[in-house]
Amino acid sequence: MFSTAYKPGNSLLHRSDGRIKLAMLILWTAAFLAPGSLMVQLRSYSGLLLLICFNLSLREAFKPLKSIWPLLVLVFIITPPFHQGGSLLFQLGNWYRITPEGLREAGILIIRFSGITSLFFLFFRTTTIDTFILVLRWYGLPYNAALVITIAFRYIPSLINLYKNIQDAHALRRPPLQQGRIYNPFRRFTHLFPSLVSVMIHSIKSIPSLSMALEIRGFGRHNQRTTYRPLPPFTTVTKQFFGIIIVLSLLILSYLL
Amino acid sequence: MDQKKYPRFMQLPAFRLATLAILIAVTALFTYMIRIPIAPTRGYINFGDVSIFFSALIFGPFTAFITGGTGTALADLISGYSQWAPFTFFAHGLQGLAIGLVVKAGRRRDREVPSELGFFTLLSAFLAGTILMAGIYFLTGGIMVGFAAASTEIPGNILQNVAGVLVGAPLAMAVRKAYPPIRFYRW
Secondary structure, X not given: OOOOOOOOOOOXXXXXXXXXXXXXXXXXXXXHHOOOOHHHHHHHHHHHHHHHHHHOOXXXXXXXXXXXXXXXXXXXXXXXXXOOOOOXXXXXXXXXXXXXXXXXXXXXXXXXXXXXXXXXXXXXXXXXXXXXXXXXXXXXXXXXXXXXXXXHHHHHHHHHHHHHHHHHHHHHOOOHXXXXXXXXXXXXXXXXXXXXXHHHHHHHHOHHHHHHHHHHOOOOOOOOOOOOOOOOOHHHHOOHHHHHHHHHHHHHHHXXX | OOHHHOOHHHHOHHXXXXXXXXXXXXXXXXXXXXEEEEOOOOEEEEOHHHXXXXXXXXXXXXXXXXXXXXXXXXXXXXXXXXXXXXXXXXXXXXXXXXXXXXXXXXXXXXXXXXXHOOHHHHHHHHHHHHHHHHHHHHHHHHHHHOHHHHHOOHHHHHHHHXXXXXXXXXXXXXXXXXXXXXXXXXX
């Protein structure tokens, strides 16, 4: 159901500590967002593609682009007319002109967005959501906030099933001739609205039960909370710092050269 | 808020946390499951704004900020748009906060039903939420893909907010009528 869900594996990134991966994600995203030449962005993106190939597979390297390729095409078409520099390469009418400067700017934006998308894809492909929440807690997210996110994640699949059941139940209440696919937008909305009301009421009615369950488990007491599956001590991941230093050095070198 | 008017269980941390968790899941559901694809950017118009309007009208600005931001960000994570998740959190979170604050300011004493809020209050809430949400998406999209391409998303974002207020307000009225204890759930 979740297209970018964690994919189990035994690669270097799968075994790397989540705290370091999150720090690298932020730093590398900042590097993509920083102003730089087209070649710098291209080198950075090439390095990222290699990282994906070595840790996942060649097919996975271009998977994140599947969902964003229409936007990339739009950027390629719509950006050049706003950056006029150099000789004229192509002209359509009086206003649509493509110059080398326009193509360069479009290339930078395409590589930037592709790189950031691939970075996030790689991170969540090699990091479970539970580990991600533990990492956020290590970085300072309060326990209550982490618990809220964890509970919400647990509820989403059951709410999706509930929504489908409610939709089917409401559809059965319609006359037989109206039980097929509905193409009229207004009628579609009028059939959808009762389902939304039912889902909302059912969800809100479960709030007191959930709060009682939390209280029974000691939520709200002042005892220090423990974690069933904590992150490894930070001293054991010192060796992974070499990896972050190497990648940072390569990023800096790509900007300097 | 007059503490004596509301049941004591509403003030318990467990109850508030449960409310936030359930509403985040509902917002993620509305964003992830109920959506209409739009060309050419492969984006979609979703009903997440319906849930944000609902939360702001029923539960207040703080709840709308947390549930709107976190719910939509979680939906981005699970639907393949994780690169937008950090920006979505701020865009929809501040949208919910703005809507909740405007509704709170416009809510007259002893008139808590959304149908009595008045057209001007709802319009102001819609404008405040739309400007914040579309503005933040335009700025962040401009940095990521250029302002020219980001400007093509503005009509879709406005449309989402229109759907949010047109569906969210009646939804709040319907739920309040069907489940009256919900009037105690605001803080």
